């Protein structure tokens with residue numbers, strides 16, 4: 001996503017950028033698709049630098065941590081960064097002034113690629129463990145069926161075959177102990 005600075009004449013300037021569905025690379029393994037992204041910025045100019053503040057909004061398709069099914073999640077978060085020149089950024093790094101987030105301005109085109117900032121902003125807004133809904137029943141631990149859509153009989157079947165195996169092991173151990 002490219003922020004064009006050349007056309008901005010009056011400051012603060014209001015800028016809206018949009019990326020179509022699928023144009024933004026997923027920022028985590030359980031992100032299946034990043035839908036259309038909208039970035040709304042207020043841009044203030046100071047010398048050769050542009051101070052940008054605003055919001056990033058997107059609908060993201062996530063994989064449910066319980067049932068592994070896809071679901072849509074609306075993410076919106078604040079962003080705050082400075083578009084600066086490569087020269088100034090080098091200077092800041094040397095002086096270890098690093099409280100801010102920076103993007104570098106392409107000095108020929110007077111543009112800045114803000115794709116990474118946008119992805120980082122959205123990443124911060126995603127739940128650590130995404131769940132498609134509070135009522136999600138997840139996958140059956142025995143047969144693997146999606147219990148939201150394919151009810152199985154595993155729960156009503158009281159004897160779990162794994163316990164049978166364990167009983168055998170315990171029996172063997174106690175027999176040995178009595179010898």
Ligand SMILES: [Zn+2]
Nearest residue numbers: 064067132136
């Ligand atoms: Zn789910």
Ligand SMILES: [Zn+2]
Nearest residue numbers: 140143152154
């Ligand atoms: Zn089952």
